[in-house]
Amino acid sequence: xxxxxxxxxxxxxxRQVSKPIATVDADTRRxxxxxxxxxxxxxGIGLAAIQIGVPLRAIVIDLAKETExxxxxxLINPEVVWSSEEQSDYEEGxxxxxxxxxxxxxxxxxKLRYRDRQGEAQELHANGILSTCIQHExxxxxxxxxxxxxSKLKRDxxxxxxxxxxxxxxx
Ligand code: K1U
Ligand code: ZN
Numbered sequence: 001x002x003x004x005x006x007x008x009x010x011x012x013x014x015r016q017v018s019k020p021i022a023t024v025d026a027d028t029r030r031x032x033x034x035x036x037x038x039x040x041x042x043x044g045i046g047l048a049a050i051q052i053g054v055p056l057r058a059i060v061i062d063l064a065k066e067t068e069x070x071x072x073x074x075l076i077n078p079e080v081v082w083s084s085e086e087q088s089d090y091e092e093g094x095x096x097x098x099x100x101x102x103x104x105x106x107x108x109x110x111k112l113r114y115r116d117r118q119g120e121a122q123e124l125h126a127n128g129i130l131s132t133c134i135q136h137e138x139x140x141x142x143x144x145x146x147x148x149x150x151s152k153l154k155r156d157x158x159x160x161x162x163x164x165x166x167x168x169x170x171x
Contacts (some may be wrong), residue, residue, distance in 0.1 A: 024119030048140030
C-alpha cells in the first residue's frame with residue numbers, strides 16, 4: 001500500500017468526470033488499498049479516486065471512530081437509484097479543500113447500486129452521515145465539489161484563497 005498525494009483545489013483534475021471501472025481486478029484492489037491508506041493517513045472519512053489523481057469511479061469510506069475497529073466500505077461504479085424528498089444539513093469538509101468547512105443541504109437518505117471489492121453487485125440504503133458522505137464522494141466522481149452548493153461569493157473567496165496558497169507554494 002502506498003500513501004498518495006491528495007489533489008487540492010484549484011487543480012483542474014478535480015473537475016474531471018471519472019470513468020467507470022470495466023473489471024474489478026488486482027489493479028483495482030491495489031488502487032482501493034492506496035486510497036484507503038491515504039484516507040486513514042489524512043485523516044478523513046471518505047476519498048474518491050480522482051482525489052489521488054486517478055479518474056476512475058471508485059470510492060472508499062470508513063466512518064468508524066479512532067477507538068473502534070476499522071470498517072471500510074468500497075464503492076465501485078456507484079449509482080444513486082433513489083433519494084429522499086427529506087433533506088438534511090451537515091457541515092462538510094473535503095481533503096482537497098483542507099481546513100474549510102461549511103453547511104451543505106442534501107437528500108437525507110439515498111439508495112444506491114454499486115460493485116464491491118470483489119466485483120459483486122450490491123445495494124445499500126444509507127442515511128445520516130453515511131448518506132452525506134456517499135453523496136459528497138459521488139459528486140467527486142462527477143467533478144462536483146461541496147463548495148459548488150455555496151453562494152458564488154463564498155465559492156469565489158475559497159477558490160481565490162487556495163489559488164493564492166498554491167502560488168505561494170503553501171499547498
Ligand atoms: O471527500 C473528501 O474529501 C473526504 C471528506 C469526506 C466528507 C466529510 C464530511 C462530510 C462529507 C464528506 C473528509 O473526510 S473531510 C475530513 C473529515 O470530515 C474528518 C476527518 C477526521 C475525522 C473525522 C472527520
Ligand atoms: Zn471531498
